[in-house]
Every structure is written in C-alpha cells, then in structure tokens.
Amino acid sequence: MTVSTDLATQIYQVFIKATPEKIWDAITQPDQTARYFHGARITNTPERHISRGPDGATWGDGPVREFDPPRRLVHEWRSLYDEDMAAEQPSRVTWEIEPQDGGYCKLTVIHDRLEGAPKTAASVSGPGWMFVLSGLKTVLETGEPLAS
C-alpha cells in the first residue's frame, strides 16, 4: 500500500441528517463523544478542549481558539494517548457545520498544522477521522453507535 507523503492538512466531510444544534452538542459534550470517538469523553468549552479515555486518562488537552455555536469550533490537538505522539508539536482541528436542504448539515473537519507532528498525522489520517465521522453520523441518524 502506498503511504501518503503529505498529510500536513487533512480534510474530511460528511452529510448528516440532524440540526446544527444536535451536531454541536454531539461534538462538545463528553457523554455524546464517548459513543463514537474511540470511547473518548471530550469536553469543548470556550476556553479548553479536554479529552479523557474511558479509564480517565488524559488523551488530549489544549486551548479552544474559536467557539461559535452551532457553526464553528477550532481547537488545538495533541495526541496525549501515545508517548511518541505526545512529544510532537500541537496541531489544529477545525469543525464547520453548514446547514443544507432537506434537514441535512454538512460537517467538515480540517486537521491541519500537522507539519510538526508526522506520527500524529499518520495516526489520524484515513481510518482515524473516517471512523469517527461515520460513527458520529450513525449515532445522530439512528441513535445507536456503530457496531464494533
């Protein structure tokens, strides 16, 4: 398999049949993220992005740069769940929610500024964000998590 050589900016997009408010809650409230984000309990406030594993370990901790409910969230990303990745430079995650026709929203996730975090970039690329976003869509549209 070919390995992608330039992963410093990654963009993922998915259409979800849900209101912007429901999507916003699903990405900012720990009880909801636990259902689709590898079990991580993630809290996003205007000040801080904090992610905790099921055992309470800190998986992520960084400042929130933009907090504009229910449209736009920008926060720093550090992969603290892995020693090698935790030592890398922080990167940035942007969530954009745009309402569409027919009760759908377009959710775009941009993970960029990954130049100083090649291991993190490789880890979140492809199946990483893809799994999270398809899980999020399933939870919001069916009320049930993806079967693992």
Added chain:
Amino acid sequence: MARVDDDRVFKALADPTRRLLLDRLFERDGRTLTELESSLEMTRFGVMKHLRVLEEAGLVVTRRSGREKLHFLNPVPIRLIHDRWIDKYTAGPAAALADLKRSLEDET
C-alpha cells in the same frame, strides 16, 4: 438524500480516470488542478470535469489557499459505503465460522 449520495459515489468510482485521480490525491493530498493535470494524458477541461463529478459525490473537497484552489481526498463516503454494503455481506460468513468454532470447542 442518503441513497442519492450512494448513487453518486458509485458512479464517481465507476471510471478509471476518476479512480486514478483519487489515488493521486491519496499519494499526496491538497493538489492544484495543474499538478493533477500533469500526471494525466488528458485536457485540462477533461480533468476539471472528472474533478467536478468527484466533488459532487463528496469524494473530493476543495479549499482556497491564496490564489490556488487545492483538492483534497475525502474518504468518508467510501467508509459509509463500506459500512452499508461491505460489512453487511462479510459479517455473515465470519459470524457463522465463529459460531462453528464455538460449537466445536464446546463439544470437547
């Protein structure tokens, strides 16, 4: 809309040039039209047409960076097709084998 989306993804994937464009973006993401065009023996207009089909299917997302328009691979629709169409048909035999293993091991 979900079904329309699936149709678009299948249609977009049913063309060798478009699959090649996705492979090019997989190798290196965030490319301009000029970069993508140079790896194909096709007119600029032809490549643009294929990119538009990929964009409408959600497989390619574009972003402006200064004066350039960059093309990014969005693999999420393929994942959704996988969840909907592949998992379903591979779960059966795998589950059946797991059941067989369990019943055989229980006998001993």
